[in-house]
Amino acid sequence: MLRPKQQSKNSNDKENNSNKQQPTTSIATVLQYSKQSDSTLSTDLLKHSRQLLGNSSSYVDLGLPIALVLLPLLYSSIHHSLPMAIANSTSTVVAIERLLFASLISSSTIFFNILKSRRLVYPILITLLQLFVYHHFFGYQLVCYIFLYLLIQFVGTKSLLTMFSGSFTVGEASIVAQLVGAFLVESFWYLINSNGLFEFSNNYFEVTDQQVILNTVFILALGTLLITTLTSPLVETIRQPYHGQSLTSKSVIAFYVVTVSIIFFILMPTLTLLNNGSNIFLWLLNYLLSSSGSRILLIGYWVVLLSFTIFYFDPNAIANNKNIPNIIIRKYFHLLAIVMFVPGIVLQLHFMVLSFAIAISALVLVELLKYGRVPPLATQLSTYMDSFLDSRDSGVITLTHIYLLLGCSIPAITCFFFESSTAINTSHLHPLSALSGLLTIGVGDSLASLVGTKFGRTKWFGTSKSIEGTLGGIISTFTAGVILLIAIQPTSATLFSDVIKLLIASFLSGILEASTTQIDNIILPIIFFSLLNC
Known part of the structure; x- marks a missing residue:
């Protein structure tokens, strides 16, 4: 079972005792964005989340506000073709997916202990069913969006817990992965829409300072991910003390070369293209002076x-x-x-x-x-x-x-x-x-x-x-x-x-x-x- 960072048995016992007192944190969020018939399901779902997840819910249910707020609302803010009624329903369904995912990574429920060898099957089937419902009622655009978000969130949570041992609790890793997933998918979708790559693409924004800022925010998000991903092998080489001095020096030089190349040969040209050929530094100077x-x-x-x-x-x-x-x-x-x-x-x-x-x-x-x-x-x-x-x-x-x-x-x-x-x-x-x-x-x-x-x-x-x-x-x-x-x-x-x-x-x-x-x-x-x- 994946556990939060712990230093000793005593601290573990103390932490478990304190966790039993933690309330479910996302009821208000669900009630806000899931109205009328949805609210009954959401309230009942979160009311029984403690029984469903056991003590591990103290670390996982904190991630639900991200799924319930940022995902549907960011999607609606960029794609006005999605009615808020659909976003409200989507937030409730995504909450169910988050609870199932929490059960999977915590492995603390009786159900998953009994089916331990098959614990991946149930969440996968539920996810496929959700995607089928999304496609049938809302079209493939929402299917792609939700699928990418869930994929990034699942892979991201597992990667953070395994690669950076002791730095994240399960809930913190889930929260960070959901933030990254929601923002990266929005960035990807926005860049597609801005360039008209698909038939549903539309540019909903005038060419204003506001759009330039929006472009810059998305490019910074994607650029940061790209730099950290491509330089991670070099960083691991530099970090390990058993590598020779010559190899380490070459890795340091390569790290800076890759970082600078990504900034000036990928991010800058892309941002210039999105801003209709406007140089971001000249725009920034004019923006500050205006x-x-x-x-x-x-x-x-x-x-x-x-x-x-x-x-x-x-x-x-x-x-x-x-x-x-x-x-x-x-x-x-x-x-x-x-x-x-x-x-x-x-x-x-x-x-x-x-x-x-x-x-x-x-x-x-x-x-x-x-x-x-x-x-x-x-x-x-x-x-x-x-x-x-x-x-x-x-x-x-x-x-x-x-x-x-x-x-x-x-x-x-x-x-x-x-x-x-x-x-x-x-x-x-x-x-x-x-x-x-x-x-x-x-x-x-x-x-x-x-x-x-x-x-x-x-x-x-x-x-x-x-x-x-x-x-x-x-x-x-x-x-x-x-x-x-x-x-x-x-x-x-x-x-x-x-x-x-x-x-x-x-x-x-x-x-x-x-x-x-x-x-x-x-x-x-x-x-x-x-x-x-x-």
């Missing part, structure tokens, strides 16, 4: 904050102070995220989406350098970033900083996709939707840790987290949200209902933060986003 200097000022603001962090925030010196817990030191970057990203999301959402995409791609490549110990930067990067590690970063790769950036960016990127669509009325989105990540992990999670560390006395059953810390996180999230609501839309006619939704979302996401033992930087923003827009 905003009356506000985007340039925003970049300058970021440079000042990052410079202060690099040159004046010494993690090694602070880490040696035994009076400061490491988890508190890590929250500095949560605070930094609030200060950096809130002005950009509120004033320059499209520019922030572009910046998020570039930053995430850069961090993935930095982690690739660290993992492979690729000179000349790997040693310095590892020395600086390893000062912020805790027990959750016990694997061969470090992901919490990427999770933090993903958690801040996913709600903003989702809102951007909605704005780019002709199918979704964004006027119904909650005003704080794009700020969901910053409110939950920037404000709520940080204050929960600070209050819990200083004042926490009463522990939640089976966990190390305190009720005082949870209340601090809930109150701070709600308070910060109210302040932002008044600042953004002080005279809105829906202000009262927006505040009520904010209160509910703050409370439920706070309870979720207290009940999960996994890295919650991705899950909390998605749940909060869904609850705000119920």
Whole structure:
């Protein structure tokens, strides 16, 4: 049975006890997007997921919000020919597929223990049945989309758990694989539609700055995957100490040659083609200058904050102070995220989406350098970033900083996709939707840790987290949200209902933060986003 990362038998027992207290996290998400007849099935399905999956559901059901939110909604945002009613039904069926997949990889149910030698048969048959239903009612376009998504999610989860032992729990691997799958399939489908390769292709976007940003985001996603895939054999060669110096040096040179070649001979020409021959660097210069200097000022603001962090925030010196817990030191970057990203999301959402995409791609490549110990930067990067590690970063790769950036960016990127669509009325989105990540992990999670560390006395059953810390996180999230609501839309006619939704979302996401033992930087923003827009 595949298990989460564990250090000892005692920690294993403690973790299993805490997992029994974890609530199913995706009921609100299902109820939001599966209306009327679908809601009964969804509620019943998730109500009994614990019995179906056993204790392993604590690690797997957290992946369901990705399938239930990002997959159908991203599909609808790009392809307005798909009615939302179909997307709602699809999300419910995909949830069933996720639960079956969870049973497969956990092998913890009586059914799969009895049929252990044939445990692949049942999920495969269910998947084929789903694809047949999709094709019969919705056509081959949706079949291709769902099939590619499920394939990437299945292969990705298994690969992450086997290749990076100890770096992912089952739920985290499933979440990351679903994110990658949804985004890559969207990227592939969007690029096909942009070039009219199939008869159903249409370009639903005018040639605007918004489309250029959309093109760039998709190219960055595909490019990052391409670089990590093609350079992985070289990285493994560089990483292994038993290889000779000559072979290692050649592999380092080959790594940089392959990376630069992909960027300048594959990604850049493709992006230029998508942008009707416009050079991306010239477009970027004009884009920055066309905003009356506000985007340039925003970049300058970021440079000042990052410079202060690099040159004046010494993690090694602070880490040696035994009076400061490491988890508190890590929250500095949560605070930094609030200060950096809130002005950009509120004033320059499209520019922030572009910046998020570039930053995430850069961090993935930095982690690739660290993992492979690729000179000349790997040693310095590892020395600086390893000062912020805790027990959750016990694997061969470090992901919490990427999770933090993903958690801040996913709600903003989702809102951007909605704005780019002709199918979704964004006027119904909650005003704080794009700020969901910053409110939950920037404000709520940080204050929960600070209050819990200083004042926490009463522990939640089976966990190390305190009720005082949870209340601090809930109150701070709600308070910060109210302040932002008044600042953004002080005279809105829906202000009262927006505040009520904010209160509910703050409370439920706070309870979720207290009940999960996994890295919650991705899950909390998605749940909060869904609850705000119920």
